[in-house]
Amino acid sequence: MTTVAAYAAPAAKAPLERTTIERRAVGEYDVLIDIKFAGICHSDIHQVREGWGEAIFPMVPGHEIAGIVSEVGSGVTRFQVGDRVGVGCMVDSCRECENCLRGEEQYCLKGMVGTYNAVGRDGEPTYGGYSEKIVVDENYVVRIPDGLSLDVAAPLLCAGITTYSPLHRWNAGPGKKVAVVGLGGLGHMAVKIAHAMGAEVTVLSQSLRKKDDGLKLGADHYHATSDPKTFEELAGTFDLIVSTVSAPMDFGALLSLLKVDGALVNVGAPEEPIALNLFSVIGGRKTLAGSMIGGIRETQEMLDFCAEHGIGAEIELISAAEVNEAYERVLASDVRYRFVIDTATI
Numbered sequence: 001m002t003t004v005a006a007y008a009a010p011a012a013k014a015p016l017e018r019t020t021i022e023r024r025a026v027g028e029y030d031v032l033i034d035i036k037f038a039g040i041c042h043s044d045i046h047q048v049r050e051g052w053g054e055a056i057f058p059m060v061p062g063h064e065i066a067g068i069v070s071e072v073g074s075g076v077t078r079f080q081v082g083d084r085v086g087v088g089c090m091v092d093s094c095r096e097c098e099n100c101l102r103g104e105e106q107y108c109l110k111g112m113v114g115t116y117n118a119v120g121r122d123g124e125p126t127y128g129g130y131s132e133k134i135v136v137d138e139n140y141v142v143r144i145p146d147g148l149s150l151d152v153a154a155p156l157l158c159a160g161i162t163t164y165s166p167l168h169r170w171n172a173g174p175g176k177k178v179a180v181v182g183l184g185g186l187g188h189m190a191v192k193i194a195h196a197m198g199a200e201v202t203v204l205s206q207s208l209r210k211k212d213d214g215l216k217l218g219a220d221h222y223h224a225t226s227d228p229k230t231f232e233e234l235a236g237t238f239d240l241i242v243s244t245v246s247a248p249m250d251f252g253a254l255l256s257l258l259k260v261d262g263a264l265v266n267v268g269a270p271e272e273p274i275a276l277n278l279f280s281v282i283g284g285r286k287t288l289a290g291s292m293i294g295g296i297r298e299t300q301e302m303l304d305f306c307a308e309h310g311i312g313a314e315i316e317l318i319s320a321a322e323v324n325e326a327y328e329r330v331l332a333s334d335v336r337y338r339f340v341i342d343t344a345t346i
């Protein structure tokens with residue numbers, strides 16, 4: 001076991017503070033990673049504040065991890081000391097169910113093991129990326145290509161794969177009209193990735209406040225959902241809409257913007273159930289779908305795609321001591337577009 005410094009919430013809703021945690025000894029198939037950068041995802045805040053139900057404390061959040069391998073177990077074949085690597089939202093799964101076997105470990109039938117706020121297969125709680133080091137089985141580690149800086153790569157491990165996966169699955173590409181709802185941490189990645197895939201990209205945001213940013217990130221069009229004319233003008237326009245918003249919305253209105261056979265895919269999750277008139281999917285044979293992160297193989301594919309296209313996240317680098325303030329700013333949508341902790345400051 002190794003004692004490492006970390007930032008943790010000692011109890012639900014408590015501010016994060018510096019502490020130490022124990023990392024397990026490096027096992028046969030494990031890699032030890034010196035964490036360099038850790039992104040702050042909105043779901044870190046949900047979990048620290050128990051917005052998604054009872055959680056495990058102390059909690060070290062962080063599932064957007066980028067670092068360097070500093071030790072490998074004797075059975076490790078995929079990584080060497082010095083490799084640039086990332087860890088996303090999961091650190092294990094059953095490896096035997098049909099979903100694990102086809103590389104969709106995020107949908108493991110026995111439940112994936114979350115990078116934090118979860119219990120590992122060894123029965124010990126997992127602690128995330130707001131820390132100096134982490135030990136992870138090599139099968140749940142991905143390689144960060146040389147062309148990507150580690151700081152802007154870190155948010156790709158959640159925000160990047162969460163948006164890449166549905167864009168890829170629903171064939172965003174040349175000739176396709178794709179709308180991205182919300183221009184935050186997830187939305188800004190969706191815009192960059194959909195643009196790089198060759199799609200015609202529209203941002204649908206509450207207001208036009210971030211319009212200049214959206215166009216710079218790669219959007220071709222930008223519309224305000226607060227303006228009723230948006231819904232008249234764009235009715236029946238899109239092949240695919242990816243919604244990154246976790247606030248309640250008028251899903252019927254969004255579905256009206258799809259072409260026949262179009263799909264509205266949610267990666268943001270409103271906490272309350274929604275009411276929907278099913279005629280909004282019946283008319284036009286539309287799909288209302290959801291998507292959660294991506295498998296390990298697909299996460300690697302996303303990182304390779306981003307490196308090839310020069311895509312990183314737009315980040316604001318902070319010290320660990322600024323994390324509580326950063327949480328408040330995330331809640332106020334006051335970040336363009338992802339906070340990343342320089343873990344050397346822990």
Ligand SMILES: [Zn+2]
Pocket residue numbers: 041042043044063089158159
């Ligand atoms: Zn996340």
Ligand SMILES: [Zn+2]
Pocket residue numbers: 093094095096097098099100101105107108109110111
């Ligand atoms: Zn499984």
